[in-house]
Amino acid sequence: DTAVSQTPKYLVTQMGNDKSIKCEQNLGHDTMYWYKQDSKKFLKIMFSYNNKELIINETVPNRFSPKSPDKAHLNLHINSLELGDSAVYFCASSQENALVETQYFGPGTRLLVL
Amino acid sequence: AQKVTQAQTEISVVEKEDVTLDCVYETRDTTYYLFWYKQPPSGELVFLIRRNSFDEQNEISGRYSWNFQKSTSSFNFTITASQVVDSAVYFCALSERLQETGANNLFFGTGTRLTVIP
Numbered sequence: 001d002t003a004v005s006q007t008p009k010y011l012v013t014q015m016g017n018d019k020s021i022k023c024e025q026n027l028g029h030d031t032m033y034w035y036k037q038d039s040k041k042f043l044k045i046m047f048s049y050n051n052k053e054l055i056i057n058e059t060v061p062n063r064f065s066p067k068s069p070d071k072a073h074l075n076l077h078i079n080s081l082e083l084g085d086s087a088v089y090f091c092a093s094s095q096e097n098a099l100v101e102t103q104y105f106g107p108g109t110r111l112l113v114l
Numbered sequence: 115a116q117k118v119t120q121a122q123t124e125i126s127v128v129e130k131e132d133v134t135l136d137c138v139y140e141t142r143d144t145t146y147y148l149f150w151y152k153q154p155p156s157g158e159l160v161f162l163i164r165r166n167s168f169d170e171q172n173e174i175s176g177r178y179s180w181n182f183q184k185s186t187s188s189f190n191f192t193i194t195a196s197q198v199v200d201s202a203v204y205f206c207a208l209s210e211r212l213q214e215t216g217a218n219n220l221f222f223g224t225g226t227r228l229t230v231i232p
Contacts, residue, residue, distance in 0.1 A: 033220075041153075041203055043222040056212070056219060090159060094218070101147065101209070103220055105159035 003027050004106035006091050012112045013081055021076045021109045023091030030095060031055075032074035033103060034066060037088040049074050081113045117141065118208050120223035127196050128231050135191045135226045137206030143167075147209040147218075148182065148189045153225070154202040162204075165189065196230045203227045 004025045013019055025032060033056075034046040048056035052068040063079045078085060091106040119138045127133045139148065150162040163173065165182050173180045177194045193200055206223040 031218075041225045041227075043205065043225075045219060048219075088157065092159075101218055102149070102161055102164050103209075104161060105151075107158045110157070 004091055004093055004104050006089075006106040006109050008109060009107060010110050010112075012114065014114055015081055015083060017081050018077070018079045019081060019111075020078070021089055021091075021111075023074050023076070023106055025072055025091075025093040025104075025106075027093055027104065028095075029093040029104075030071050031093060032068065032071070033092040033094075034074065034076050035090040035092065035105075037090060037108070039087070043090070047074075047076075083113050086111055086113045117210075117221040118206050118223035120204075120206055120226050122226045123224070124227045124229070126229045126231060129198060130195050132192060132194050133196055133228065135193075135204050135206075135228065137189045137191065137223060139187050139189065139206070139208045141187075141208060141210055143210050145211070149207040149209065149220070150180065150189075150191050151205045151207065151222075152202045153205065154199075159205075162191075193228075196228075198230050198232050201228060201230045 007022045031050045033048045035043050036046055037043045045058055046060045047066045049068045051071050065077045066074060068074045088108045088110050090108045092103040094101050094103045117140050122136055146167045148165045152160045152162055163180055170182050170184055179192045181190045203225040205225045208221045209218050211218050
């Protein structure tokens with residue numbers, strides 16, 4: 001009965017590789033997000049999708065490409081991984097335009113680029 | 115400019131002590147939401163509370179209480195009779211609606227690491 005799930009939980013890879021992180025929510029929400037948490041615990045939004053449409057795209061290298069096949073999924077693909085991409089990536093979802101809106105987060109994916 | 119400031123980077127208390135985590139925010143919107151999230155050592159982000167900008171009533175939930183004061187742009191979080199399981203990083207966050215897209219953007223503070231010593 002997991003609300004927001006991410007796979008994999010841990011990802012260790014070499015510089016230059018391409019990798020994907022998957023996110024799924026079963027809350028019936030129409031908006032999903034990707035956040036990056038750096039080594040100092042700073043959390044910053046990367047992308048937001050509402051009903052499969054990109055609505056927030058912060059200053060993120062274009063090596064990062066989100067893909068939303070349907071409103072329950074938002075995957076993050078990263079090309080040509082760099083050392084600085086090492087971080088924890090959190091997926092979240094919310095019901096946009098709801099009277100009361102809260103973002104619920106997945107468990108995070110710990111990415112380590114060697 | 116930082117929209118959410120958590121000036122306390124780390125706090126240590128002895129079990130059963132009360133502790134208050136400070137949060138100061140900055141916004142020009144009249145309608146906004148404030149949140150607290152907990153990140154325990156296991157790493158997940160757990161939603162604790164949401165307040166909207168029109169509701170300044172303080173809230174209490176068990177040992178947790180929140181003090182929202184618009185006059186000082188603060189949304190402080192107090193844990194009464196702290197327990198070891200309260201040890202975590204606590205994040206305050208501000209949600210604003212982006213005028214261009216209508217999307218809600220969540221801005222996090224830098225977090226306060228709370229250690230409760232047995």
